[in-house]
Amino acid sequence: KAGVTQTPRYLIKTRGQQVTLSCSPISGHRSVSWYQQTPGQGLQFLFEYFSETQRNKGNFPGRFSGRQFSNSRSEMNVSTLELGDSALYLCASSHRVPSYEQYFGPGTRLTVT
Amino acid sequence: KNEVEQSPQNLTAQEGEFITINCSYSVGISALHWLQQHPGGGIVSLFMLSSGKKKHGRLIATINIQEKHSSLHITASHPRDSAVYICAVDRDDKIIFGKGTRLHILP
Numbered sequence: 001k002a003g004v005t006q007t008p009r010y011l012i013k014t015r016g017q018q019v020t021l022s023c024s025p026i027s028g029h030r031s032v033s034w035y036q037q038t039p040g041q042g043l044q045f046l047f048e049y050f051s052e053t054q055r056n057k058g059n060f061p062g063r064f065s066g067r068q069f070s071n072s073r074s075e076m077n078v079s080t081l082e083l084g085d086s087a088l089y090l091c092a093s094s095h096r097v098p099s100y101e102q103y104f105g106p107g108t109r110l111t112v113t
Numbered sequence: 114k115n116e117v118e119q120s121p122q123n124l125t126a127q128e129g130e131f132i133t134i135n136c137s138y139s140v141g142i143s144a145l146h147w148l149q150q151h152p153g154g155g156i157v158s159l160f161m162l163s164s165g166k167k168k169h170g171r172l173i174a175t176i177n178i179q180e181k182h183s184s185l186h187i188t189a190s191h192p193r194d195s196a197v198y199i200c201a202v203d204r205d206d207k208i209i210f211g212k213g214t215r216l217h218i219l220p
Contacts, residue, residue: 006145018185035208037154041215042199042210042211042212043199043201043210043213045207045208045210046176047206048206056205056207058207090154090156092156095182101146101161102146103158104155104156104157106154106155107155109154
């Protein structure tokens with residue numbers, strides 16, 4: 001069974017631009033969660049989607065948004081990028097809500113200059 | 114104060130030593146996860162537990178719900194165990210992460 005895939009793996013953007021990251025979950029998994037990891041704050045929960053509905057959202061500004069498609073693939077979008085958005089963005093999939101074991105993708109490393 | 118605290122923050126040990134990493138949390142939870150992150154970023158879920166003890170190979174995880182405390186043990190540690198170990202708790206359908214413990218096993 002293929003693992004969680006994320007594209008792109010690396011990305012360099014300029015302040016003010018927007019970016020879209022993609023996550024394909026393990027086949028059969030309907031829950032996709034997104035996380036941001038920075039050296040200062042560590043791992044932080046962004047949001048979780050289940051069956052195309054956002055179930056939960058972390059404490060991030062509205063510039064961070066996401067969606068999930070009928071095939072469970074998910075995208076997250078960050079608009080008006082700031083230097084502080086430079087981070088490793090990880091997605092994880094599971095059969096159900098976060099209380100079930102999560103399988104992480106390799107992450108997308110975003111650098112904002 | 115962070116809702117999830119890990120100790121120690123950094124740990125260096127010799128190959129073969131018994132390793133213990135601790136995690137304390139201050140909120141009610143539905144489950145606790147132990148994650149392993151190697152250099153390069155990939156995260157692997159080691160354990161998910163809500164009570165008692167789980168064992169997988171040389172790894173053992175325990176949780177005490179009353180004391181709001183969990184431990185991750187590594188027996189016969191090996192240099193390939195060198196990684197960051199992260200404790201995370203499920204609360205209100207969200208996950209809260211600890212800052213991680215950086216483990217370095219010397220050959």
